[in-house]
Amino acid sequence: MTTPKSDLPQGTLDLLILKVVALGPLHGYAIAQRLQQISRDVVQVPQGSLYPALHRLENRNLLVAEWRLSDTGRDAKFYRLTRKGRAYMQDETDSWHRLTTAIGLILDAAEGEAS
C-alpha cells in the first residue's frame, strides 16, 4: 500500500512552497499537486493549510500573485517567486543543508560509537 506518512517539520512548508514555485508561476492547486508528487506522497499536508502559508509569503513579498486565465477556463491565482523570495529561499536552503548535515553527522557518529 502507501508508505507511512510523516508530519512536516515546523517551518519547512514555506521553504518547500518557495522551491516549487521557483520553477515557474503556479496556482495553489498545482502547488499542492507538485508538493505531493515531489515528496512521493511521504509528506502529507492538508491541502487547505497551504493557503495561509501562501498568503503569508505573499504578505512578506517573497511571492507575488496575479490572476490569470487557467486551463479550466476560470481565472486562477498564480504565484511567482520575487527576487527577494529567491534570495530568501537560497539562504534557507543553505541553512537547511547545514542543519541536516550536522544532524546526520551526530546521528552517524552516535551509531558508530554504540556498535
Next chain:
Amino acid sequence: MTWLQRLLQRDRAERQLDAELRDHLERLVAEYRRAGFSESDARRKARLEFGGLEQVKEECRDVRGTRWLDEIAQDLRYGFRLLRQSPAFTFVAVASLALGIGANSAIFALVDDVLLKSLPVRDPQRLILLDDGAWTNPIWEQIRARQSEISGGATAWNEVRFDLSRAGATEFVEGLWTSGSFFDVLGVPAVLGRTFTAADDDRGGGPDGPVAVISYAFWQRRFGGEASVIGRTLTLDRTPFTIVGVTPPSFLGPSQGRSFDVAVPLGTQAIVRGPGHWLDARSTWVLSIMARLKPGQTAEQATLTLRAMQPQIREATLPDGWPQPMLAQYLSEGLTFVSAAAGPSGFRTRYEQPLWIIMAVVAIVLLIACANIANLMLARAASRRHELTLRLALGASRFRIARQLLVESLLLASLGAAFGLLFAQWGSRIIVRQLSTPRSTVVLDLTLDWRVVGFTALVAVLTALLFGVAPALRMRRVDPNDALKEQGRTFAGEGRYSIGTSLLAVQVALTLVLVVGAGLFVRTFEKLATLDIGIDKGAVLVVDVDISRTTASPEARHDLFERVRAAAAAVPGVTGAGFSLITPVSGAGWNGPVELPDRPEVPTRERMTFLNSATPGWFATYGTRLRAGRDFDARDVDGAPQVAIANETFIRRYVKGDPLGQTLRFERGPEGVQPVQIVGIVQDAAYRAVRDPIPPVLYLPLLQAHTDGPGRLSLSVRAASGSPALLTRSLAAAIGQVDPDLSLTFRPLAAFVDGALVRERLLAMLSGFFGGLALLLAGIGLYGMTSYSVSRRRAEIGIRMALGAHSSRVVALMFRRIAWPLGLGLVAGAALSYWASQYVTTLLYNLDARDPATFIGAALFLSVVSAIAAWLPARRAARIDPARVLREA
C-alpha cells in the same frame, strides 16, 4: 500592501479568497470524478482532503492582519447596542464624563493659553525681557542707543486705551505705544501694508507723519477686512493717524490676557499728548522693554553686557527731585534680562496659582466621575456575568472579553469627550468673560486647536482605562464552570472590601476635598464682597474727564474743572460731585515718604504714605465719614496755608498726640519737602485694592496739590437713589454744555470694586460649581451602589423580613453598607484637605486654610447628601414584599 490598504480593499480580498479556495476545491472534485467517483462522493472526498473551508479562510484572514480591526468593529457595534439598551446608564455615564472631560478641556484651554503657550512670534525662545516691571522712556532711549551692543535688537511698549471718537462720549480701543523696532524685533510681519520703521518713531512722526498699525481683529471688526484700509485715517485721542499695516490674526499683542487694536510709535506721543507726554519724564514708569538675543547669546551674557553699561544708563536718567537714599538705590539696582518666551503678563502672574488650583479641581472631578462609572460598569459586569461566562465557555479568550469591556469603556469615554468638547468651548468663553474688568478686556485665543483636542483625547483614553480596567481585571478571575453553575442566584455575594467599596471611599474623600475648597473660596469671596471698605460702592458713578485736547490754558483748567463739577452737581438726581486725582480701587496709586522729625532712624520705605488729592465734598460723595476736624473748603487754595486730611491708619502710624493742627512735612516731587497742617481725620477707606489692608493715606486739596492744572481728573458723582449708571446720559448732556471738546468715560464705582474681586469671584464660582458637581456625582455613585446592592440582596432581605426583621432594620442594613466607605472616605478626605490647604492659603482672605468650621461643615454636608442618596434605595428595600420574593425563589 499596507494593512490600511488591505482594510480598505477588504471586500475584494474576501471575494478573491473565496474564488481561490473554491477553484482549488473544484479542481480536486474534478480529479476525483475523473478517478471514477460519483459527483457526491467526489465532493465529499475533496472536502475531506482540503480541510474546513471556513477554518482555512479564517487562518488566511489572520495572515492578512486586519482581523483585530474586524473584531473591534464588532465590539463597537455590540457596545453601541448595549448602550442603547440601557439609556439611563448611558445617560448618566456620558453626562458625567462630558462634564468631567469638558471641564478639564475648558480649563486646559485657559492654562494652555495663559501659562503654557509661547507668543506667536518668530523664535519666541530667543526673546528676553528687562526684569522686573516698568521703565521710563529716558531709560529706554539709553538702551535703544546701545541695543546693537547689548543684543540683536530691542523694543519697548506701553499698553494704553485710545479714544476713537472725534468729540463727546469716548469710544475706547486697546492701544499700544511701541518703539519703531517693535514688530521687527518680535518678528511679526504685516499681512497687509507694512509695519513700523525706526523713522516712524521720530518725535512728532516720521516721513509719513503719524502712522498706525492695526490688528487683524480690529481690521475685520471696524473695516470689514477691506484692503483699502491702508492709507485711511484713524482718529486716536483726537489726533489723525494714517493706517500703514495690518498684523497677522495669530498676533494678539505682547502680553497674555490682553489684545491690541491699534499700535502707534512712541514718538507720536509728542503730538497726541502735547506737553503732557512722558517721553522725557524720568519718574513715569510705564514701558516694558524686550530684546532679541544675538545668535549664540544667552540671557546671562546679555545681562552682563547690560550691567557694564548700567552706570552710564542710570546716570543719564536720574529722576528729578528724588531724595538721596532713593537715588543711591536707583543707581545701584542691577538691570537683569530674563527669558520672555511667553511675554510679560501681569495677568499671568495673577492667575497662575488660581488656574492650577482649578485645573487640579477639575482633574479631581473627573476622577470622581471615573470612580462612578467604574462602579456602574462593575455592577453591570456582575449582571452580565452570565453572558460573559457563556462566551468564555463557548471558547472566547479572556483577552477577547477583557478587550470587549475596554472597547465599551472607550466608546463611553469618546462619547463623553465629544460632548465634553462642546461644553468646553462654551465654558471657557464664559470664564474669559468673567475675567474682564472695566479697565481691561481679557482676550485669549481660545480657538479649538490640536493641543486642546489632543489633550481631550488623551484624557478620554486615560479615563476609559481608569474606569474600564477594574471590570476587565475582574473578568480574568471568573471561572466559567463556577459562574455557569451559580446562575445568578446569590446571597450577599460581595465581601465588605470589594473594589466597589474602595472606589466609593475614594470618591467620598475626593469630594470632601472639593467641598472644603469650595467652602473656603466662597467664604473668602463673601467676606470680601461684604467688607466695609469705607465707601458706598453702589451709589457712585465715576466720570473720567480729559481736558487735554481742549483749548483751555493750564491756568484756566481749574476753572474749567470747577464748571464741570458744578454742572454735574446740578443734574437732577445727583446729591454730590467731587474731583479727585485718583479713583479709589481703580488700581492706580501715588505715594511719597513722610518726614518723622522725632524718629529720623526710620528708613524711607517704612515712612511711605499713599496720597490723593480731592475737591471739597469729595468725601461726602463717597460716603466716607469725617471722624474729626473739617473737610476741604473754599479757603484751601493755592497760596493759602497747605492743609491735608489724614485717614485713621495714617494717624495711628505716624502721628503722636492730638493730630488736628499738627504740621508735618513730606516729599512732593519737584517741589521738594513741604509742610502741611492736618485739618481733618477721615475713616479708613479702600485706596488701591479691596483686599489689601487699608494703607496710610494723606488727602490734599486739589487746588493746592496741582497748581498747574492736570490734563485729566476723575469726577465722582453720587446718585440720590437707584443705579448711578442711569445718570450717564443726563450727565453727558450737562457736561457737554460746559465744553463739547471734553472726552468723558463713565463707569460705576461698583464695576471697579467688582473688577478688583474678579479673581476671588471666579475662584468662588468655579470651585462652588465643581464642588456641587462632585457632590452630585458622589451622590449618584452612592445611590447606584445602594440600589445595586438592594437588587442583589432582594432574596436575602425578603427572607429576613419573612423571619420578622423590621423595615427599619432593613434600612439600617443597607446603610451599614455605605457607612464604611463613607467613614473611611471622610477621614481620608479630611487628611487630604489638610495637606492640600497649603496651596490655597495665599488666595484666602481673613480665613485660615485649615478653618475647622469649614472642614466640619463640609463633612456634615457631604454626610447628609450621602445619607439621602442611600436612603432612597434603602427605603425601596424596606418595602420589599417577602411573600413575593419567596414565591420567586
